[in-house]
Amino acid sequence: MARKRILQNAVTAARDKSEETTKSEGPAINPFAQREGALSDIAQGRIRDVRLRMLDPKTCRMWEKHNRIYDLLTAENCADLINSIRAQGKQEIPAVVRRLKGDPEGYEYEVISGARRHFAVSYLREAENRKEIFYLAEVKDLADEEAFRFADLENRGRKDISDYERGREYQKALHDYYGGNMTRMAQRMEVSKALLSSYIAIAKLPREVLDAYGDPREIAVRHGQQLSPLLKGAKREKVLARAQEIAKTQDQARALGGGTFINGAEVFKLLKGSVPKAPAEKKAVKEGRAGGGMAFLTGRIEGDILKLEIDLEADPSSEDLAAAVVRAYERMKGKRA
Known part of the structure; x- marks a missing residue:
């Protein structure tokens, strides 16, 4: 039943697309040939449903505003993904692409999200001749601003996209x-x-x-x-x-x-x-009063240490000294905060 439903959906999608194309471009595309093509793709396992496609990565190009620097991808920094796809024999998580029309270089799809997956599948197909592995992608109809937000949401939690790559994408x-x-x-x-x-x-x-x-x-x-x-x-x-x-x-x-x-x-x-740090100012407070009204205690913070200097000639009482120490400590703690 599930297979029958998929076949019906694919045929309906092909018919709808054909009618839309006929209205806009004339009767250049044979709807029966298009339907047969869709059924053939399903039979060969190249369509899982009406949205997911099993693509040859050569038919896809990177969106020019993709958040990854594709040229920096290598077999080494994509090794984890390559090994995973190789072991599974297929790509498990679909990329997101949008369809191109009349691309001068002949590409059929544009990759919005899934550059590493595209590289990994391409590597396996070309370097290891694993032609049975296709690029699994979901086709979405997205305007540029929507595509940007969609890709950002999908990739925001990924650690393998650098801060610099995100910064470039956000600035653009x-x-x-x-x-x-x-x-x-x-x-x-x-x-x-x-x-x-x-x-x-x-x-x-x-x-x-x-x-x-x-x-x-x-x-x-x-x-x-x-x-x-x-x-x-x-x-x-x-x-x-x-x-x-x-x-x-x-x-x-x-x-x-x-x-x-x-x-x-x-x-x-x-x-x-390369830019020398300016010497940190030493915060200081003075406390206590002895003969002549001069302070007999000075407190300074150096790093995480409070250093106290006491004028011995002032000869403060133990009570005055204790009170001055407490006040200096409280004042300096407030300054540090």
Whole structure:
């Protein structure tokens, strides 16, 4: 019964599509041939229902606003997914694509979400000749802004998408869909404006800083948050000069092939260190009154320590000294908070 229902749905979908095409483009497509094609796909297991498709990944291209940097995908960093699909003999979780019309390069679908799955299936089909493995995808009719929000929701919890990739995606979307209005974008995405701003700060880092990282995917949100203030005013030149030095080292490692890159955490530390910290001001309070009205106790915070200096010549009573210590402690604790 289930198979019969699937067949009926597929035939109905083919007929509806044919009628729609006929109205808009004329009688160029034979509805019977289209129906036979749909039935053939079902018989061969290439259609699981009227929405899921078992595609040859070569018929799909990445959406130009996809949140992943596809060129950085390799068999090594996709090994977990490749191994899983190889073991299962199929892709379990469908990607999301939308249909293309009249693509000049002949692609039939555009990948909205599922770049790693596309790479993994392509690798298995080409490198290991596993032609029985297809790219499982759900076809959706999505406008660009809808596609952006859909892909973001699906991938927001994924750890294998870097903060930098998200930052690039959000910066493009801010310009393309929301007219630069970050408040409106945050509302549409249902996230805080502060979080959105933190991601976009990464995408705004200058080229010199990006080049300093061996892999831009190692740039974390906190890197952008803490480096952005250092890229203003007189500090900027120092940070950029240090970034250029680091980038040269990274280029040398890349040229050696097996060279050791400076990892993202270390690059961040080096860039922050290019601007010397201003010496921390020592907070101090004075307490107690002795002869002449001068304070006999001074309290200072150094790190997490409260240091007390007592003027021995003042010769305070034990009660006055105890009271002065308590007041100094309470005042300094309040300052630290």
